[in-house]
Amino acid sequence: MPNIPIAADRGPDSHEDDGDTVVLRGTGIEKSYDSRLPWGRGVEVLDGVDLEIGASEIVGIVGANGSGKSTLMQVLVGALDADAGSVERSGRVGWCPQESLLYDRLTVAETFDLFGAAYGLSDEAIEDARERLADRLDFEEFLDYQVRHLSGGNRQKVNLAVALLHDPDVLLLDEPYTGFDWETYLAFWELTEELTERGTAIAIISHFVSERERFDRIYELRDGDLVETDGDGSPADRSGDDAVADPTEVA
Amino acid sequence: MSGGATASGGDTAGRPPADRTRRDRLATGVLAHVREFLREPVHVVLLLALPPLVVEGYGRAMASFPEFPYMTAVPATLGRINGAVFAAAFLAGLIGLFQVVSAVQADGRLGVCGFSRTELFVSRLGTVAAVSVGSAVVTFATLWWRVDVAAPAAAFGALVLAALTYGLIGVLIGTVLPRELEGSLVLVFVSDFDDFLASGIVDVDSPVVTLLPLHYPHALFRSAVLEGAAATDEALAGLAYLGVLFLVVLGAYVRVASGGEGA
Numbered sequence: 001m002p003n004i005p006i007a008a009d010r011g012p013d014s015h016e017d018d019g020d021t022v023v024l025r026g027t028g029i030e031k032s033y034d035s036r037l038p039w040g041r042g043v044e045v046l047d048g049v050d051l052e053i054g055a056s057e058i059v060g061i062v063g064a065n066g067s068g069k070s071t072l073m074q075v076l077v078g079a080l081d082a083d084a085g086s087v088e089r090s091g092r093v094g095w096c097p098q099e100s101l102l103y104d105r106l107t108v109a110e111t112f113d114l115f116g117a118a119y120g121l122s123d124e125a126i127e128d129a130r131e132r133l134a135d136r137l138d139f140e141e142f143l144d145y146q147v148r149h150l151s152g153g154n155r156q157k158v159n160l161a162v163a164l165l166h167d168p169d170v171l172l173l174d175e176p177y178t179g180f181d182w183e184t185y186l187a188f189w190e191l192t193e194e195l196t197e198r199g200t201a202i203a204i205i206s207h208f209v210s211e212r213e214r215f216d217r218i219y220e221l222r223d224g225d226l227v228e229t230d231g232d233g234s235p236a237d238r239s240g241d242d243a244v245a246d247p248t249e250v251a
Numbered sequence: 252m253s254g255g256a257t258a259s260g261g262d263t264a265g266r267p268p269a270d271r272t273r274r275d276r277l278a279t280g281v282l283a284h285v286r287e288f289l290r291e292p293v294h295v296v297l298l299l300a301l302p303p304l305v306v307e308g309y310g311r312a313m314a315s316f317p318e319f320p321y322m323t324a325v326p327a328t329l330g331r332i333n334g335a336v337f338a339a340a341f342l343a344g345l346i347g348l349f350q351v352v353s354a355v356q357a358d359g360r361l362g363v364c365g366f367s368r369t370e371l372f373v374s375r376l377g378t379v380a381a382v383s384v385g386s387a388v389v390t391f392a393t394l395w396w397r398v399d400v401a402a403p404a405a406a407f408g409a410l411v412l413a414a415l416t417y418g419l420i421g422v423l424i425g426t427v428l429p430r431e432l433e434g435s436l437v438l439v440f441v442s443d444f445d446d447f448l449a450s451g452i453v454d455v456d457s458p459v460v461t462l463l464p465l466h467y468p469h470a471l472f473r474s475a476v477l478e479g480a481a482a483t484d485e486a487l488a489g490l491a492y493l494g495v496l497f498l499v500v501l502g503a504y505v506r507v508a509s510g511g512e513g514a
Contacts (some may be wrong), residue, residue: 095364106287113283118364178405
């Protein structure tokens with residue numbers, strides 16, 4: 001793959017971008033979990049994974065249970081250190097983990113306040129984002145509910161909204177639509193389309209991809225390696241492609 | 252990070268220029284964690300009910316204990332004094348443990364979103380300190396109702412010292428052994444052993460006892476309650492112990508946080 005330089009840190013208002021700008025690059029990522037007991041069994045999860053995502057791209061990452069998809073995402077976002085390799089990120093990163101890692105006894109509104117403070121947002125910016133996302137994902141009536149009292153689907157909406165709160169340039173989503181009803185599922189894809197049109201790069205992890213046409217590229221994580229596929233398990237015929245696909249061509 | 256792995260691109264979350272001061276972010280974190288604690292009814296019930304039960308239970312149990320020459324008060328009073336220190340310390344230890352263990356994954360996400368490890372650590376400690384002082388207030392009020400306290404301010408200070416010391420021990424156990432059941436068991440054994448030997452109810456003549464976390468708080472508290480004296484040497488030693496413990500906890504936290512634990 002030609003090594004396209006990663007974009008410089010894009011700052012808060014830098015969504016406009018073309019699809020050839022790499023905003024996330026992982027190179028030679030290796031990760032294994034070693035047992036702390038001398039007789040325990042270690043597991044090698046990632047074995048030299050390379051991945052690049054360009055601005056405005058939407059990329060799918062599929063793989064069997066236990067193939068290491070969530071581990072890869074945690075390494076890419078910085079929640080987990082790799083044993084070897086490097087990760088370069090540009091701009092703001094949003095992460096929606098598979099399990100909604102939220103504080104159960106805070107209300108939804110307080111959750112936004114806390115994570116907004118972590119992102120460094122002002123009170124006004126948090127309030128604006130909260131209202132916009134609650135309206136878009138349809139959880140306005142639950143803003144005063146404690147997270148532990150939400151249904152699984154509503155909890156997942158809040159989980160996703162926290163990742164979107166600071167208007168990220170790179171969005172990493174791990175099984176983001178688990179538990180969504182049909183309306184929310186469609187709203188989710190509308191939202192991703194809008195985000196990619198504005199230059200946001202999105203990576204979505206899933207067990208399988210049912211709507212191939214929604215993705216610019218699909219990778220399968222298999223035996224610790226990331227292989228580009230056509231979405232049906234067969235390797236993609238990408239001869240002649242650049243490292244970062246032109247989204248208009250792929251779509 | 253190990254094995255030569257690197258990451259770049261600004262902060263972990265690539266966060267925007269902060270519109271908030273660090274103090275503001277810390278206050279938001281501490282407030283959120285205190286809210287979380289107080290919204291669990293079991294926590295509030297424990298905070299309010301455990302100190303009276305322990306203080307009075309120890310007092311009544313000790314009432315039938317023989318009075319030995321080395322004792323500085325009647326056994327029932329010693330029992331209540333001992334119960335007060337144990338209740339304040341043990342509650343704070345539990346709070347410290349659960350503050351770390353129960354929210355470790357959500358804290359990890361908050362870290363990815365922009366809270367630095369220092370901010371996470373300080374906000375957790377701030378919460379432990381706030382609730383520890385709360386447990387000391389309830390415990391002290393319970394004791395004062397049953398025992399004449401010669402120097403209330405010094406006695407309350409000694410209880411806060413005991414609570415803060417065990418709050419840190421709870422954080423330490425939770426950091427090194429991040430499991431609720433196993434961590435609780437370790438805390439129970441450590442605090443029971445510590446309280447029994449440091450209480451003055453049994454006459455233990457060994458320099459090793461001075462290394463126990465409750466040794467100085469117990470000595471300070473007895474002195475303040477019974478004699479009305481603020482034992483300066485014990486106070487300084489207790490504060491030094493707290494300082495060293497803080498550094499140990501900080502070291503353990505940084506070591507674990509930088510170890511990249513995760514599923």
